[in-house]
Amino acid sequence: MLAVVLVLLVLIASSSGSVDIPWSALPRALFAAPVTPDEQLWQSILRDVRLPRVIFAALCGGGLAVAGAAMQALFRNPLAEPGLVGISAGGALGAVSAIVFGASSFGLIAVAAFAGSLLALFAAWQIGRRSRAVAGLLLAGVAINAICGSLTALCTWQATDAQLRSLTFWSLGSLAGGNWLLLALLGPWTLLISALLLREWRGMNALLLGEREAGHLGFAIRALQRRLIIMVALLVGPLVAACGTIAFVGLVVPHMVRLTLGARHQLLLPASLLSGAIALVLADWAARTLAIPSEIPIGIVTSLAGGPFFLWLLARWSKA
Template sequence: MASSIASLSSYLRSKSSVREDQQDRVAEVTAVKRKNVLKIGGLFWILLLVVMFASGAGAVQIPAIQVVSILLSKLGLPPIAEYTTQHELVLIGIRLPRVVLGVIAGMGLSISGALMQGLFRNPLADPALIGVSSGASLGASIMIVVGSLLPGFIASSIGIFSIALSAFTVGLLVTLIVYRIATHGAQTSVATMLLAGIALNALCGAGTGALVLFADDTQLRDLTFWSLGSLGSATWHTLAIVTPFTLIALFFSPRLARSLNAMLLGEAEARHLGVDTERIKKFVIFLSALAVGSVTAVTGLIGFVGLVVPHLIRLTLGPDHRILLPGSALLGAILMVGADLLARILIQPSEIPIGILTAFGGAPFFLWLLLRGYSRANLQG
């Protein structure tokens, strides 16, 4: 039995002797891997810069050096420059929570997009497929329209979070229904899940539409703006709600990376490689629903990020989930913070809903990718 490696390599040697050549190639591949890791590091630094810049920019301009100083003094370190109390109040009370929410939302949506595309083995998959977004939308609509009918003490005890809470709950509930429908015994059928997701998305959409009928003018406006998304509701309190869920997804999803790679070969093949596919599916759905549900509950619907960002990473760094997942999280955060910056400053003192910006930027870019992909594929014949 121990002779196997010997017999296989003697077979190889008889064919051609290229051992040294092989070591060169191993080194080459390792170098490419290292370069990709460096690029991920680069993305991290870009994110830091964008965060610094976005925290300073706005109606009240805070120079970067002051931003750093305020943050340093908050950490109990000596500041490197003088700053005013006004700057501190604006930065800590308004800007920073909003920028951090941008980071969290961008990471949560993008990493879920990457997870979903891996699960469905389809680069066009989107977190919305499992119904979490439309469910959240329905939940928010219910609270916006009929929330005022709630007895006063309930409304006041959950207060401003009532919409977020309702959105999060209904979003997870819809995902759970989709998952239950697609699961028979111990097996979850991804194809059934896709179809059930489409049906429930339609159902939730109809529910949301029906609520519009009963809404008054203010409520209609609220509904519309919710469905366009905004990071405007960011406070340290809302962050405290969203962050843990997204962090759970960020922390656990890299552990699924290698299994998700194998699952791209097909579920049966992944099982032959020793992957517990049912467990992976459960995890992916659970993590994405948590991240997307909590983010959407606070920000409203922000489209295209979850779809486009993983694509960008795949195009530049390849489809390996070990790189794709952290890369998507970082790039998603960069783009979200950048988009929110534009949303805040383009038509000051008013704001553009961020969903409009991500779609305006994302959709043409996506089309460009498609067209470029076609011409490339044609070149390669």
């Protein structure tokens, strides 16, 4: 059912925008040669601009949600999310540093963001592994996030007016760079790492019982934790590099799915993948259409939707 909703939503979002494409014209715009000038315009908009962007939004949303579900299982905390160990903050620092030091191409900025994500994770892992419990990694992530945030603010202070505009839009997230080339590069990688995470559902179920209990069930806890952290970094790092910082998708979506389907990861992980794709397609649709002809940064939309839900979660926890 989620897959059907996602396909329908992709078609609806692809037909909506500053130029609306009639539903009756969608099949011809997708599969047939255009005849009239209107059909040529619709086909160009649909094939070259909107459809790759909407599919890119679905890809990013699904990847972030699966990574969030894995982090929540790893820390046994429904408030955990991919940025907890510094992956998102490190990516932001890498991209901001590249922009301030003169990088203008998207490729260089993306490589710098990916490198920043991996370096932040490596630093958190080297510091946190000295503690036997996963809490050591969590505390190291808090420190790495604070350091990366301070260095990002320092780079922003040094930026020129032209660079500040780029920094602002990048730090708030954007899916405007979605195209077929980016999908060809990022799509197989994201789907592969997501599939590898889905295969770890037994270990995630065991972690919910506690590390000692999972060890008694025959799981190598340290190896399992290492695999999950590395796969989350390999999944989230390229996404942060491609679309910037998009908040709350990895936190809110897995928790909503858990409230509906329960905590069994054989259902939670694939449902989070599809639900995250649906959530970010909806957010991108709102970002493109609510302020036509301008566009709201996607990070603002997800924060406005996820912030109240996060407060509700905190209120629910305080009553428990």
